[in-house]
Amino acid sequence: MSNERRILNVLAIALSVIYLLWRVFFTIPWHAHLFTLIFALLLVFSEIVSNFTGFMLIFFRMLATTKKQDLTIPDYDARQPLPDVDLIIVTHNEDVELLRKTINAATYIKYPNHRKLHIVVADDGNREAVRALTDYYHVGYIGMDGNKKAKAGNINHALEQLHSPLFVIFDTDMIPFSGFLNETVPLFQQNWRELQDDPDHAEPLGFVQTPQSFYNADIFQFNLFSEKIVPNEQDFFSRDVNVLNGGNKRALFTGSNAVFLRQAVDDVDGFPTNTITEDFQLGTELNMAGYISLATKVPQSSGITPIDLKGVIKQRTRWARGVIQSCRNLHIFTNPKLSWMNRLILLNTYAYWWAFFRRMVYIIAPLLYAIWKIQVVDANFWILMVIWAPGYFLLHYVMGDTSGKGDKAGMIRNERWGEVQETFFAPYLFIPVILETVGIKAKKFKVTSKNVTFSIKDKLYMIPYLVLWAVTLFAIIKFNYGKYGSEILVGSVITFWLMMHFINLSMCLFIAMGRHVYRKNERFTREVPGKVKLAGGQDWHPIRTTDVSEGGAAFTFTDNGTMPLQANDAIELRLRSQHNWITLTGKVARVVPRGKQMPLYSAQVAVAPDHNRDNYLQLIYDGANQTLPQVQDAWITPFDELYMNLVVRTRAWERRLSERFNRV
Incomplete structure (x- = not known):
């Protein structure tokens, strides 16, 4: 970080602190009605906490520069013994075909001595399938009946029967890449060497967390037609915030695709069972026991994220309640065992919810x-402009620079996009957070289903956004109607915030409206050589794929393309993977002319349920889905996205109306 950037960061924090001091001492309407006073205090407290979380991100990023938090993965150390590794795939009641992909991928994981890798499935449903x-x-199977301690109990039961010095946790839907162990285990060997060479200063490594990565567009990307514009909503935490935590040796465990030192987990008596977010709590317990934790930046696995409104909200409600539970269990405000860095990270996480x-x-x-002329901020407009505006806009600019840089040049998430996501979850999460904080727990939680299910009930989730949107629109009109000249200027701060919230709520409405899912399987960019022939034919022609999915493949010819191939032709494909030839059968679905380039052929394909299928699944899922962006498109503004969604949805409604009247 340059000195100029540091100065801007410090100046932004200083101006914001001055503003907050002014807010606390000079703008609270102490003599107003009780309701007004309570809301005024809630507002100023909210501003203080929001600024605190922003300051923490700036602080961690400045600290990370001096500590060089970018983690370099070493090679295997020949001087250290290659450890045995237990790879545990945890399953509850998930779809067996989803589990197949994860088990299949685990069998392809590279390790210098494959006999030292022990793959087991921990199934707390004891299912024959x-x-x-x-x-x-x-691979190994560890079943159990009647588990009342959820995922933590399932893992603890499996660990009782396993004894390797390292173990890995994978959820059913989190498919590992073949290089997973090569990007994690050497960090433990490096740590063991440091402990041998300098035992007085080296700290034992408890676990390494790799990013949570997803191969399908999340609800924000998909429902806003933004699959090419913004990264996955969870990337900001996994590829930025948690990497910063890891730079301070205090990465948080996020539930899957992490490698643990078995001794460390034994030292804290296994996975905690007194919370529904055993992952979050375990990571901190290991830190409290004297173990450090690291987070890598490059994904080494990929899973599926829900895109139905009901599923997403239930998932986040469970996470919110679980983190509040765990923070209470850990006594994050008073626990003397917490280091100051641990406490800051936990407070920042607590504040997020x-x-x-x-x-x-x-x-x-x-x-x-x-609407009602209830004034919760007692301030003169011009004083407000002098004290609030400089700090707000400078902090907004600085936060834009610190909201996460991807592996490529660019931002993972900007502040405006973060506000949209907060607004989306706000109506459904603020009550569970309050209830959990005062000790009122949810009666039952279920594992989030990854199957996309939509019903008319899903549309009811739109009601809070629609009500807030309509009230905000009414407020904008009512507040500005009949104002002229200086009246508009003086009221511009209120209008500014109303417009910002109106934009955010409009985006939430589009998200809640949903979007029809046509594709059954996700498409992955995979360029591999192969050959094609007509079904029953003899002549093979060389091709190269552009993308593949479980039910299809797109390819172009690499010769002169003289093969007569048309839509609906039955074909046979053979693709060259690093393991073997993969044979597929199917038919041409579409031929796309590309001018002077060779046409692009899209085919529906099927594969026999044997090792052919296993190799094909590995070809598809071994690596990140490059069709999804890693960084945000800085040229696309919220206004662009609003306009795009309005145009796309208006055209869809026009088509539906046209089809209906044409039928009549």
Whole structure:
């Protein structure tokens, strides 16, 4: 980080602190009605906490520069013994075919001595179908009945029967890449060498967390037609915030695709069972026991994320309640065993789940004044401009620079996009967070289903956004109607916030409207050589694929393309993977002319359920889905996305109306 950037960071924090001091001491309407005073205090407290979380991100990024937090993965150390590794795939009641992909990928993981890699499936449902699947892939099976301690109990039960010095945790839907162990295990060997060479200063490594990565577009990307514009919503934490935590040797465990030192977990008596977020709590317990934790930046696995509104909200509600539970169990405000760095990270995480309550406060505050003239900030307009505006806009600019740089040049998420995501979750998360904080727990939680299911009930989730959107629109009109000249200027701050919330709520409405899912399988960019012939024919022609999926493949000819291939032709494909030839059968679905270039052929394909299928699954899922962006497109503004969604959805409605009237 340059000195100029450091100066801007410090100046932004200083101006923001001055503003907050002014807010606390000079703008609270102490003599107002009780409701007004309570809401005024909630607003100023929300501003303090929001600024605190921003300051923490800036602080961690400045600290990370001096500590060089970019983690370099070493080679295997020949001087250190190659450890045995237990790879545990945890399953509850997930679809067996989803589990197949993860088990299959685990069997392809590279390791210098494959006999030292022990793959087991921990199934707390004791399902015969899962046992049969493990028999097919020749991996271990550990079943159990009547598990009342959820995922943590399942893992602890499996660990009782395993003894390797390292173990890996994978969820059912998190498919490992073949290089997973090569990018994690050497870090433990390096740490063991450091402990031998300098035992007085080296700290033992408890676990290494790799990023949570997903091969399908999330609900924000998909429903806003933004698959090419913004990265996955969870990338900001996994590829940026948690990497910063790891730079301070305090990475958080996020539930899957992490490697653990068995001794460390034994030292804290296994996975905690007194919370529904055993991952978050375990990581901190290991830090408290004297173990460090690291986070890598490059994904080494990929999973599927839900895109139905009900599934996403239930998932985040479980996470929110679980983190609040774990923070209470860990006594993050008073626990003397927590280091100052651990405490800051936990406080920052705790504050994140209160961001949705704060967002509701921010939405409601300007509505109170615009509609009912309830003034929760007692301030002169010109003084407000002098004290608030410089700090707000400079901090906004600085936060834009610190909101996560991807592996390529570019930002993972900007502040405006973060506000949209907060607004989306706010109506559904702020009440569970409050209830969990005061000790009112949810009766039952279920594992989030990854199968996309839509019903008319899903549309009911739109109601909070629609109500807030309509009230905000009414407030904008009512507040500005009949104003002229200086009146518009003086009221510009209220109008500014109303417009910001209106834009965010409009985006939330589009997300809640959903989008029809046509594709059954996700498409992956995979360029591999192969050959094609007509079914029953003799002549093979060389091709190269452009993308593949479980049900299809797109390819071009690499010769002169003289093969007469048309839509609906039955074909046979053979693709060259690093393991063997893969044979596919199918038919041409579409031929796309490309001018002077060779045409692009899209084919529907099928593969026999044997090792052919296993190799094909590995070809598809071994590596990140490059069709999805890693960084945000800085040229696309929220106004561009609003316009794009409005145009796309208006055209869809026009087509539906046209089809209906044409039928009549």
